[in-house]
Amino acid sequence: MRKKTTTSKNGKFNEYKKKKTNRDIWFTGIFFFLVFIMMMGYYVKFVSTEGRQMINNSYNSRQKLLTDKNYRGAIISADNEILAETIIFESGNEYRNYPYENLFSHVVGFSTKGKTGIEAMANPYLIHSNISLDSKIENEIAGEKNAGDNVYTSLRTDLQQIASKSLGVSKGAIIVSNVKTGEILAMVSKPDFNPCTIVEDWEGYLEDNESSVLLNRATQGIYPPGSTFKIVTSLAYLKEHNGDYQDYKYNCTGAFRYDNSKIGCYHGTVHNNVDFISSFAKSCNCSYASMGVELNRDIYNQTLIDLGFNQSLPVEFNYNQSKLVVDESVSGEDMIQISFGQGSVQMTPLHLHLITNAIAQGGTPMKPQLLTRVETVEGKVVKEFKSQSYKAYMTEEEADILKMLMTEVVESGTATKLRGLEYTAAGKTGSAEYNKVKEDSHAWFTGFAPADDPEISVTIIVERIGSGGDYAVPIAKRLFDAYFEVK
């Protein structure tokens, strides 16, 4: 080829100076250009996403630099109530005040003994000040600190109060959220504490090993999910049978035997002939036990993976992962326990709540969200947090079937306390046993309303009280009533 060019251009002498190829140099240039594009892309991503959070690391001295210049901004609820504010005394001392004291203890958190909750999550915003340059200069001249930016949350004081009162003196947790946006409207964990006096009470909390006051049970509490876990087993069944559940039949005698073990339905109830829908609605343990031993382990485990077990959740606050792996090493007896949420199953209320939201939202939940926007004290919006979809937990068809099952729980099953109201609710109860004494159980309820076009979802656990239908469902009713403004 080269020969051809030389001969064809033989007449032109100045072609001789180009007796070389630059292709390899072009390659070198493009190679390093691409490498640098990747590096710059990484840099841009770092600065725009993780960069701000770096300020929270205790090894980062810049935090002190900012708190010397600015005082901490306020945390404000969706109904414009102040949840946390900084009061500056004449002496210049700062005091972090929480007007609602115990009510928002876990979700808002504290900032004096380390940082937790929103105080930790929104710390970068709270300690930066984006007030106008003029105000900064005024403050500089007056020798005053700048006001940190205010953080607005999606929390509603009315729902929070109802949730907190409903739990009363019981230990437990409640999460209420807007299904369509993922915004968390209320989050309660009991026992709670007073963040105003956290410094004085600190030692006492540390010494108290039994009640784990500082633990946010809603996000960090690891519980057996009990019958609420039948949602997961049902989903695995639907996946294995391609959504066909019509042929399912079981005759419940109140007990199920497998090898040497025997399990029973709650309080020994006999459900007689049940199909797939009534097994779920009446929460028949025996039916699920027989379903569980026959289910394909691989499909079951894949269902768990799809639902985010043993994985991180899309939230910025502290939480624990739900843990469960189903493989060949799980014995048949264990499988029976797993199928109705006992045994080795460990879940957080937050994770169960996210699965419920997925069912309510056609398979793909919104990312849980606590912060809505950041504003300066002057009212200028610094940042708005948009609601975002999370990954698909299941297909829309599967979500529709599960929604139908959960509606049936209210219509004819264990949550009939929610039947015949101004709104239609759907959900699943659970009564999770946590020790050998059969009568002791945690009361669970997870569900949403209205059933056909869900707006609000709740997940409730009350520790050591009794059945979900008796103790958790009424709380759900109170929350739904408040949300839909039913008197």
Place this chain on the structure above:
Amino acid sequence: MQYYIVEFSKYVIAGFMVLYTIEAFLALGKKRDSDKTNVFVRQNIYMFLIQFFAYLSLCLQTGQIEYLFFYAFLQIALFSTIVLYQMIYPKCNRLIVNNMCMLLSIGFIMLTRLDYDKAIKQFFIVAVALVVALIVPFFVHKLRFIKHLKWLYGLVGILGLGIVLVLGQVTHGSKISYTIAGVTLQPSEFVKIVFVFFVASLLYKAATFKEVVISAVLAGIHVLILVASKDLGSSIIFFMGYLFMVLIASKNYFYLIVGFICGGGAAVVGYKVFSHVRVRVQAFMDPFSVIDNQGYQISQSLFAIGSGQWFGMGLYQGTPSDIPFVESDFMFSAVAEELGGIFALCLILVCLNCFFEFLRIAMDLDDVFYRLVACGLAVMYIFQIFLTIGGGIKFIPLTGVTLPLVSYGGSSVLTTLIVFSILQGLYMLRFTEVKEQKKARLKAEKNITKRQKITKKNKVEVHSKNEEEDYDFEEW
């Protein structure tokens, strides 16, 4: 008032840096002729304005009058470099001169802010180095025999690196420097240039399997000495420089692939054999889990970059000094924190701009030896930048090399200025090459037989190099 100026300067500095970078890339795309003079003058204006605002904020915030004197001397030094270069070499590459001065000014702004004493020390070294930089292009022109000194280069290179391995001082676990008569030198910096000349002289005549194997063994000795000195960064830079020189000499991508595979294998072996490599990788994977020891540097670097965001904290508003060895290894993070992400991205782009201009010079050269030298120096330059910036932002594991011309360090800045001047010299060599060709053409037109001879010779050469395509640099 002071508050306004400091806050205002932050945005102005970022703005001028963006303008400077845009002009640099515009200049790169066009043909290089005198009509670009305006571009270069504008670049100079932006450069001096950036320094004006930077030193204004530095002086206002510290109240140090001596900073003003330093500023004045710095401006004189840079201004005279720009003017003298054009006076001595009217056909010099002004883009390279400008970028060189721009990178030096960024370095001095940050160094003054971080450690004024070091800034003064660096200033004297740079002043001397700039004089050297003015002379070097002349020698590139005159000393045409340099391509024949291959064994001298090899000897100097291996001895230079070997002495450090045997006698060098241990700093932070690796042997990279030794002191003669009170001056601490970092020979691996200077050997970079010698090494490029060495490889070029081995490969410029022919790059068949035989030459490649011989050069690979000799280059391998260089790299192994550096590995033995635990100077990881330099050893990878030498390795990459060599690989791409072989590619350009042989036009065979097979060698590049083999090189990358060997490099990957060596990295795995290095990870298993050397604990200091494992430590680096661990600090890269999860710096915060080992923040008390190995991860401390990188974590602090990330904190700095994170708090800088897009427009920076402003000079003296951040705490870049929290990063250990910030002025030598983490200048980029310091820049990102106080001058901001936009400025930092522009800094990367200016370095990339230099690299592209270097390659463009290489493309215009006919002499294979000079082409190899230009490419080798260009690749080593850009790869060093990749290592230091990529390490600082946790894109790759940390290796601890300097950011050329910006970081503190005499050996590094002197070497880089010499590299820039060699490329400057090679750029101007093009004009002599063209002149020689004109002469040849005149002769040839007179003498047809001679012309045919040259044609034949050309064909032979072309054949031996197995060329396929022909580019015209005018089409750039």
